[in-house]
Amino acid sequence: MKEYKYILTIAGHDPSGGAGITSDIKTFEAHGFYGLSVCTAITIQNDIDFKDCIWTDPKVILSQIETLFERFEISIVKIGIIQSWATLLLILNKLHALNSEVKIVLDPIIKATAGFDFHSQESQDLLDEIWEKCYIITPNYNEIQLLYPHLDIEETLEHIASKTNIYLKGGHRTDKKGWDELYHSGIVMVNIPPNATKISEKHGSGCVLSSSLACNIASELDLEDTCKAAKYYTEQFLNSNESLLGTHTKIHKEEI
Numbered sequence: 001m002k003e004y005k006y007i008l009t010i011a012g013h014d015p016s017g018g019a020g021i022t023s024d025i026k027t028f029e030a031h032g033f034y035g036l037s038v039c040t041a042i043t044i045q046n047d048i049d050f051k052d053c054i055w056t057d058p059k060v061i062l063s064q065i066e067t068l069f070e071r072f073e074i075s076i077v078k079i080g081i082i083q084s085w086a087t088l089l090l091i092l093n094k095l096h097a098l099n100s101e102v103k104i105v106l107d108p109i110i111k112a113t114a115g116f117d118f119h120s121q122e123s124q125d126l127l128d129e130i131w132e133k134c135y136i137i138t139p140n141y142n143e144i145q146l147l148y149p150h151l152d153i154e155e156t157l158e159h160i161a162s163k164t165n166i167y168l169k170g171g172h173r174t175d176k177k178g179w180d181e182l183y184h185s186g187i188v189m190v191n192i193p194p195n196a197t198k199i200s201e202k203h204g205s206g207c208v209l210s211s212s213l214a215c216n217i218a219s220e221l222d223l224e225d226t227c228k229a230a231k232y233y234t235e236q237f238l239n240s241n242e243s244l245l246g247t248h249t250k251i252h253k254e255e256i
């Protein structure tokens with residue numbers, strides 16, 4: 001079995017530590033991996049109020065990625081907020097050029113729950129190329145509807161699932177809150193229901209889920225078990241305390 005040590009996150013900085021690179025690295029370390037990070041944006045936010053975002057120059061992002069790959073063997077990358085779909089494609093192309101086997105978990109953040117638009121809807125032609133370069137994408141219920149406004153959810157899922165795996169997060173669902181779904185190999189749908197009856201909701205839960213997923217992919221479980229383990233970890237984290245920011249608890253490889 002391939003030995004993975006490092007996981008890279010390419011995402012924004014949230015000073016509250018609930019979301020973004022700080023949260024990702026805490027999650028990686030709790031799963032026993034060494035976290036590397038490239039910061040795509042400095043954000044001005046706390047856990048309830050997103051005020052602004054200052055983007056990193058894409059040249060700096062690419063150059064930091066190259067420099068990390070010169071030194072570390074990186075096979076799994078999580079991607080969070082990125083300025084535009086065009087910049088995202090540049091990053092994906094760079095990652096594949098540096099490691100043709102790289103597995104990418106993309107959290108396609110379009111809107112912060114606390115209110116801030118990251119992407120406009122203009123460059124949709126790029127989307128198919130983007131999905132094909134990712135191993136799995138992790139939109140929430142709002143994001144999946146924003147990706148292709150002219151399609152309904154089923155049509156959107158079917159379209160994207162023909163190109164990549166989708167972990168659809170259900171934290172914002174009004175019908176079945178906390179019910180997630182995995183779409184893979186075309187359109188096989190797997191329900192991932194909540195494990196706990198009561199969940200203490202927290203800012204940044206989506207970042208924890210996608211980072212845990214990246215770690216579990218490194219552990220080479222099958223995709224359905226990978227997703228179920230990430231959902232379980234996220235709920236443990238959400239229920240770690242009743243405050244808005246959670247506590248990461250170290251888990252051991254045998255628990256994944």
Ligand SMILES: Nc1ncnc2c1ncn2[C@@H]1O[C@H](COP(=O)(O)OP(=O)(O)OP(=O)(O)O)[C@@H](O)[C@H]1O
Nearest residue numbers: 113140169170171172178194199203204205206209
């Ligand atoms: N009330 C809840 N009950 C069960 N699971 C939940 C609940 N809220 C969030 N989750 C879980 O947390 C994870 C993140 O889901 P969510 O849809 O909130 O993502 P997100 O919108 O990207 O996160 P954020 O709200 O931090 O931006 C999912 O696995 C989801 O099922």
Ligand SMILES: Cc1ncc(CO)c(N)n1
Nearest residue numbers: 012013014019020112204
């Ligand atoms: C930096 C950052 N990434 C992602 C999100 C979405 O939770 C956020 N609020 N902030």
